[in-house]
Amino acid sequence: MAGDFPPSVIRIWMDKLKKGVGLPATVLERSLLNLMSAESASLSVKNATEQGILVARAGGGRSKRLTLAFCQKVTRLPYSPNDPFCFECHLPGVVKKCISCVRSFHEKCQRQDPEKPNYSVPSDKGQPYQFPVNESDDEPLNNTQNLEIPQTPRPLLDHNSNIDQTLLATTDFLKHENFEWDDDVFFVCEQKGARQRKLPRIKDELQSSLDSDEGSDLERCTHCRLLALAALHNPPQLDKQELGCLLKYSWDQHHSWISMDVAKYMAKNWNERDKALVKRVLFKTKILGLRDIEQNIAAEKYTYLTEFLMDLLDLQHNMAMFFGRKSVEYNATKWLMRDVTHDIREIRRCPDCFRYSNEASLSDLWFAKPCLQRHELVFAKQVGSPPWPAKVMSVSKRQPIKYDVRFFGGTHSRALISERDITPIESDIQSYIKPRNSRALSAAIRELQCHMMLSHYSASLFGFHADPTVAENLIKVALSHCTESTETSASGKRGRPPTPATPGVARRRRLNNTTSNTASPVPIRGIPDSVAYDSLTAEVQQANNDLLKCRIELSATQKKLAEVKRKQWCYHCLDEAVFNCCFTASYCSVECQRRDKRRHQASCQVTH
Ligand SMILES: [Zn+2]
Ligand SMILES: [Zn+2]
Ligand SMILES: [Zn+2]
Ligand SMILES: [Zn+2]
Numbered sequence: 001m002a003g004d005f006p007p008s009v010i011r012i013w014m015d016k017l018k019k020g021v022g023l024p025a026t027v028l029e030r031s032l033l034n035l036m037s038a039e040s041a042s043l044s045v046k047n048a049t050e051q052g053i054l055v056a057r058a059g060g061g062r063s064k065r066l067t068l069a070f071c072q073k074v075t076r077l078p079y080s081p082n083d084p085f086c087f088e089c090h091l092p093g094v095v096k097k098c099i100s101c102v103r104s105f106h107e108k109c110q111r112q113d114p115e116k117p118n119y120s121v122p123s124d125k126g127q128p129y130q131f132p133v134n135e136s137d138d139e140p141l142n143n144t145q146n147l148e149i150p151q152t153p154r155p156l157l158d159h160n161s162n163i164d165q166t167l168l169a170t171t172d173f174l175k176h177e178n179f180e181w182d183d184d185v186f187f188v189c190e191q192k193g194a195r196q197r198k199l200p201r202i203k204d205e206l207q208s209s210l211d212s213d214e215g216s217d218l219e220r221c222t223h224c225r226l227l228a229l230a231a232l233h234n235p236p237q238l239d240k241q242e243l244g245c246l247l248k249y250s251w252d253q254h255h256s257w258i259s260m261d262v263a264k265y266m267a268k269n270w271n272e273r274d275k276a277l278v279k280r281v282l283f284k285t286k287i288l289g290l291r292d293i294e295q296n297i298a299a300e301k302y303t304y305l306t307e308f309l310m311d312l313l314d315l316q317h318n319m320a321m322f323f324g325r326k327s328v329e330y331n332a333t334k335w336l337m338r339d340v341t342h343d344i345r346e347i348r349r350c351p352d353c354f355r356y357s358n359e360a361s362l363s364d365l366w367f368a369k370p371c372l373q374r375h376e377l378v379f380a381k382q383v384g385s386p387p388w389p390a391k392v393m394s395v396s397k398r399q400p401i402k403y404d405v406r407f408f409g410g411t412h413s414r415a416l417i418s419e420r421d422i423t424p425i426e427s428d429i430q431s432y433i434k435p436r437n438s439r440a441l442s443a444a445i446r447e448l449q450c451h452m453m454l455s456h457y458s459a460s461l462f463g464f465h466a467d468p469t470v471a472e473n474l475i476k477v478a479l480s481h482c483t484e485s486t487e488t489s490a491s492g493k494r495g496r497p498p499t500p501a502t503p504g505v506a507r508r509r510r511l512n513n514t515t516s517n518t519a520s521p522v523p524i525r526g527i528p529d530s531v532a533y534d535s536l537t538a539e540v541q542q543a544n545n546d547l548l549k550c551r552i553e554l555s556a557t558q559k560k561l562a563e564v565k566r567k568q569w570c571y572h573c574l575d576e577a578v579f580n581c582c583f584t585a586s587y588c589s590v591e592c593q594r595r596d597k598r599r600h601q602a603s604c605q606v607t608h
């Protein structure tokens with residue numbers, strides 16, 4: 001059984017002893033000096049030799065010195081059915097075996113809450129980025145000169161955690177992943193109804209079985225404890241397909257924390273035999289790599305959110321054993337876990353919100369879509385801004401009560417707001433539509449109106465399995481109803497500007513109003529204006545003259561036209577002529593000829 005040396009020495013030795021190469025014990029001891037004292041290093045080599053991991057071999061060549069090689073027979077390597085390394089701290093020692101699986105743990109390492117790690121990972125929200133410093137890593141170091149400086153992976157933008165940073169800066173709230181904020185939040189529901197996600201029945205059974213069986217928490221590993229709670233902590237009505245979609249969004253965003261995993265390292269550096277030897281010594285479960293997790297997500301393997309978390313814990317344990325607890329690779333898993341755990345919490349709060357915000361690029365009004373889980377709608381007041389419409393994501397149970405809200409409009413930012421700054425939104429929000437509202441607030445209220453309108457439809461129309469075109473059409477209809485109110489508020493704004501940019505602008509606007517309302521404007525503003533007035537008056541006079549000339553021309557042309565017509569049409573009524581009297585007159589009818597007789601007699605060229 002492997003013990004008395006940290007598991008990561010196996011990887012270090014194998015790198016030196018690839019393909020059965022033998023090296024003097026002193027070389028193997030020296031390779032460990034980054035991790036431990038010279039004394040511990042020589043003890044580690046001695047222990048590994050006693051356990052049969054390293055085997056003595058007569059050196060070739062002239063030196064004839066004794067060398068150590070990695071044991072080449074898998075079956076001769078020490079083997080124990082249970083993991084000799086603690087699932088929490090990844091070190092050997094007196095470990096307790098889990099009653100349900102092959103994992104082990106130190107009793108003192110056991111987590112209080114299986115979802116909360118014992119190490120602390122500071123949140124990078126609202127504070128400069130720092131690589132985590134882990135207190136539990138404080139082992140004695142004899143040689144630090146070769147320590148790698150950890151590279152800091154670039155944190156990715158998290159659409160779901162854009163908690164207002166200015167708020168954080170002032171209140172110091174949530175600076176660290178803190179335990180004050182109770183994750184086990186309750187939802188405030190606008191209305192209870194058939195559309196609500198139903199809580200699973202399994203909850204009661206599980207809860208009672210847990211209550212009666214509290215002692216088993218000390219007998220089981222974190223992995224098994226999580227499994228027992230998986231169904232209880234899963235959002236109701238979240239099927240494998242939808243879960244696969246949500247996990248993909250989370251994984252795509254966060255997997256880049258880790259660039260190297262155990263499987264990748266082995267494939268890159270070792271041959272199959274060396275891989276098999278190391279696997280036999282170190283790993284009890286399947287060596288889970290990044291690609292395995294990606295494939296599990298793509299294949300919709302996960303039934304529960306927690307199963308995903310459990311796989312990541314295995315990945316983390318494997319990497320800690322393989323690369324060492326101080327390695328960049330292992331530290332990166334802490335950041336991955338932090339971000340994924342955050343997403344898991346978000347998905348538990350509202351799977352629809354998580355999906356909508358990850359699909360924000362597909363719809364302009366994604367925030368107006370209703371969720372199966374109805375969110376209470378409130379006006380939340382922040383320092384320096386008017387009460388702003390928001391959805392309540394969760395409410396803390398503890399005093400002082402804080403509302404975790406997400407605002408309508410703009411970037412849909414999140415904030416924690418004290419209970420006293422929260423006003424529930426009445427069904428009629430017309431009173432909130434004021435001409436004084438800023439453009440941003442008007443847009444936010446319009447989005448709120450759309451949301452309230454869309455909430456009358458079944459949320460399943462917007463669900464994961466729904467036809468997106470139906471949802472888009474509903475949104476379009478809602479939007480067409482909601483735009484009118486902002487139009488009126490916008491026109492009201494023109495009449496009375498809320499905050500004039502400069503006093504001059506406002507005065508000019510007032511002057512424009514008076515000129516348009518007065519019938520005969522009087523020039524009142526000095527010489528330049530009276531000059532302009534005179535020239536304008538002259539222009540008007542000129543235009544009138546031109547108009548008169550045109551009218552004269554027009555009547556002359558009309559007269560000429562009538563003359564021409566009279567030659568071809570009835571001289572009397574200008575209808576189409578049917579017969580000619582003589583070549584100076586034609587008529588449409590005898591009647592017209594008779595009426596025109598008195599005028600025409602004088603000029604008629606035909607003798608009657
Ligand atoms: Zn431990
Ligand atoms: Zn277990
Ligand atoms: Zn939601
Ligand atoms: Zn006629």
Ligand SMILES: [Zn+2]
Nearest residue numbers: 581582604605
């Ligand atoms: Zn005639």
